[in-house]
Amino acid sequence: MRKISILIQMFCALLLVTSCEDDNDDFKVSETAPVVLSNLEITNIELDQANPNNPAVTLNWTSANYGQQTAVFYNVQVSSDAAFTNPVSVTTVNTNSATLSINQLNSAVGTAGLPPFQWNAAYARVVSTIGTTASMPVPSNAITFNVYPYFNYPFKDYYIVGDATQPGWNNNNNNPPLFRDGANPNLYRYAGFFAAGQFKVLEVKGLWQPQWGTNGGTAINVNPGGGSDPGTFPYNNSAIASAGYYTFTINYGNNTFSFEPLSTVGAENFSSMTIQGTSTGNTAMTQLASDNHIWYANTVHLTQGDLKFVSNTSSAWGGSSSFSGTATSNGASIPVIVEDDYDVWFNDLTGHYILIPLNL
Incomplete structure (x- = not known):
């Protein structure tokens, strides 16, 4: 009887293992059809800098179906082109809608490369995935709208x-x-x-x-x-x-x-310094009274473009970074990426410069 009991236990254990293996084989997911992202009721969205936490837009879409009861996530993306060459992820949710704040949308379209203070075409889509590893991504259709962003x-x-x-x-x-x-x-x-x-x-x-x-x-x-x-x-x-x-x-x-x-041994002293470039006409700078190497120009209106610092000896300094950096002799023109009034400071001893916007 003892031998028969042991055989019965072994047989039940084998059935249990086989049953578990069958269950694992049955859990299969299939790629979902793309979810459908609904068009917006409005097509022109002007972003209000004074209320960054207010809602800007709500996106709605259908549900994904991967053939199993599994965790599905939806990543909202925006882009500056319909091909989503460089998509920017805005948020990821596990529901069928997402409300983007003014600040969220403004930051996203800015990262996507859309310039501020003008109307631009933007594109949005939703990419569905499963699991915490964002497996089996499937993008939705793309919708387009016009947006007027501000600058952060x-x-x-x-x-x-x-x-x-x-x-x-x-x-x-x-x-x-x-x-x-x-x-x-x-x-x-x-x-x-x-x-x-x-x-x-x-x-x-x-x-x-x-x-x-x-x-x-x-x-x-x-x-x-x-x-x-x-x-x-x-x-x-x-x-x-x-x-x-x-x-x-x-x-x-x-x-x-x-x-x-x-x-400061060997440092040259200049009698004048001007800002020159496509962002402004020639703008004279003032020498700091206590330091003949520090120059400034207050409340200078700069448009999108570039600039350099040019001395009375025609020495010119430029740099590659916007807003601040280190200029070098005969360097590239400094990019001005957003129009505004600026306080501009330049140090001809070190090449340091800073453009401080007054209204952004």
Whole structure:
């Protein structure tokens, strides 16, 4: 009897294994027919910069059918062309509709390459997939609409203040900006003349907070508003002992700074500097009173195009990055990608430049 019982148990176990294998073989998915994305009731969408969180458009589509009860996801994409050469993913949902906010749609069409402040044709589609690995993607039909986007200025600008600087302890006195690195948006420099004294960094001209300084070492500290102000640069309330040229570098990525002497041996002094290019007529720049290597022009209207900095000796500097970067002698023209009024600053000692839009 014991032998018969063991044989029966072995037979049941074999049936169980076979049953499990059959179940696995039966779970098969098939490629779905493309879902159908409905046309929009409106074809012209003007994006309102003042209300970025308001809904811009709602997209609706039919359900995908992969032949099994499985998790289906829908990725909403936009593009600047009907072929979706470089599609931009906006959102992924597991429902049959998605409402895009003004900011979402504006960011997506901007990433797709559509220029701001003019009507452009945009395209949308939905790509269905299964599982968390987005398997078996199938794109829907494409729909088109016209969109009028605004420009998202993605950068922060910072300004120096203090008795070691040109504006003194006045937070709204044409305070010179820090020059943002063209490749690393967290890295800023100011290479120029500092008087004996101290300084801090402000985020908004005319406001004392947010205010940046140091409480010691090479670490930076901030009072974002309502707290205690940090100590001054460069040495936690200890002044610069000797007036001269220095390079102040601040990295908001790792919250550190440095302050080092800067040699000006062999540097050429220019008597005038102009902005020239397709973005503007010849625009004269003003030399900073305390530093004959720093030039500025306030509230300059620039159109889409390019520009260079040209001295009285016909020396010309250009760069490849928009808004800020390092210009080189006879370099490529600096691209101006959006029309606006700008404060423009240029350092002929280092080639640093920054174009700060006033209305974006």
